[in-house]
Amino acid sequence: MLRVVITGYSLFTAFGFGREVAAEHLFGGTHGFKPIERFDPAPFRCSFGAEADFSGSLLELGMICAKEALSHASLSLPADAGIVIGCAGDFEVVHRFWSGVQRLDPSGAHLETARLSESLPGYHTRAIADMCGIPGTRTLTFNNACISSSNAIGHAYDLIQSGREHSVLCGGYSLINKELFAKFDAGMAFSRDGVIRPFSLNRSGLLLGDGGCMMVLEELGHALHRKATILAELTGWGLSSDAYHVSKPHPEGNGIAAAVTTALKRSEISPQQISYINAHATGSKFTDCAETNGIKQVFGDKAYDIPISSTKSMTGHLLQATGAVETAICLMALQEDLVPPTIGHEAFDPECDLDYVLHETRTKKLEYVLNVNSSFGGNNTALILRKWR
């Protein structure tokens, strides 16, 4: 069976561009939440988010992430690779279109419509592919919200394992904008106190964050042949549905359990071999305990021995970028044998009673790590990485 390895990646978070700056904050246990500056949050219940110092467009962010990932993997352009991206498209562009219509300003309308294509997720992948010299026939875009980029990584894994591609650039990215903010505010999803408190009894919701990660997946033989630096192995993944509710997770975490079980089966490992879990854990009332229950379903009593952390407590919820960024965090954890903490936890919740690595990074020998993500509609992914020796 063909094996899939990671040979390069880029990382963008509220802390800026780069793997090092992210590691400094994530393993240092500091969060990126501050008052929103990109737009006026006054009309909304919440005014905080993990914004980065970035004023470019969403597509520009994607292009920067893609270039950096290829560079890190020592791949030059044109790249001989597929591209699979998780992206929602740029709602800002549609917003400005309607602003142009409202103003009935001909030159304004022209400016807004010229960039309308960027509202389409598929356009982002095509534009990035064009930049990389990759034909459109080797591209795919996922837009299933918070599992978009983990779905993208999983599909990239399938493409390589089935022999359809030897290399795939994959991942996702997202920026906080007013429209997204308004939607989450309408859904009363935001935390009430300016931070995220995953698994804490007094958790009150999520906060959004800027994020982006693209990574290069390669077939092992191909990577070895070109003497690429191998960072980790992606051993398997799973994708499932809760079939429970439009927006709430199954309370017993059935869908998460199914995705994790599939990932374990495809990785050909037992649950006991997982040494760290990066949880989806958004700090929402229902999701954190549902995920805890899902983990217990799979791991049984062993669940209490596995360190589990929610790095959203530091990065915020990155939406389409979440899966990819958190996979990259798992990769960094593997490389450093460091488990990032869950910060912001204040009070014990008896329904969330596992080891969430509270407040401080922990040193631990890691072998296999698991990244779990979930989205509305009960859609779940699980990705397993293995340390490369």
Added chain:
Amino acid sequence: MMPMSLSVKAQSCINAYGISALELADKGTAGLSPKEIELPVVPGFIKSNFSPLIFESIARLNQSCRIRSGPRTAMIMGSVYGDTSTIDLTSRDLVEGRNKMNPLLFYQSVPNCIMGFICMEYEITGPVSCISGLDDLLVPLLDLAGTMLHGDRCDQVIVSGICLSQSPWSDEMNGRPIRDCVVSLLLEREHGTHNFHPMKSLEKTIVVNRNSQGWSIQSRNEGGEEACHHHFPEFPGLGRLLELSAQVHQIAKAT
């Protein structure tokens, strides 16, 4: 490119002209006027035809070939422009200063939500994905379905392609007005080894074959392709899906 074959077991097509995929393929849309599509109310989804279209399309699929519940059934939805009605409603709310939008618009703006609703309806717990494309959606939908089926991750995959009308920015990008349309297909592995007995079985089925050039449509026991002689620019991304849907409809009628 590893060759693979899929069997198309059922199809449904709902469009703004109220005619079947077969009629669309046969006559095109010249001279036809779009009309209001009668759709069921889907609880929790409002003001946009997107989610009701997908829901009804899959319901009609189920009438001709039973959708199995459980982890071995997958769903993939694809669109070029997405739920433009909901996108426009929320954008216009903000532009016009209505910052407190209807929370139902938040949930339905996420395509996974209607997929989750359908999963509840049919108790589907298998893989579910939503994809976006710029061109014809047939290839990415079938590629993804083929990956799932031939990777033995499921036994049935429902693929749906959808487009929505009445959004000026998507009409502008499309170059002409878009009309409501959804096409859904139920796919299985060709020469599957499972015991599956649909409510109605097709003695002849459409097989689609994948090679390095892409997907080609082949009717089993007949050979060759039956070309669709119309293009459907008002249904962006759905042209070849309509063609395939028409062929399945034709076979079903003859059976």
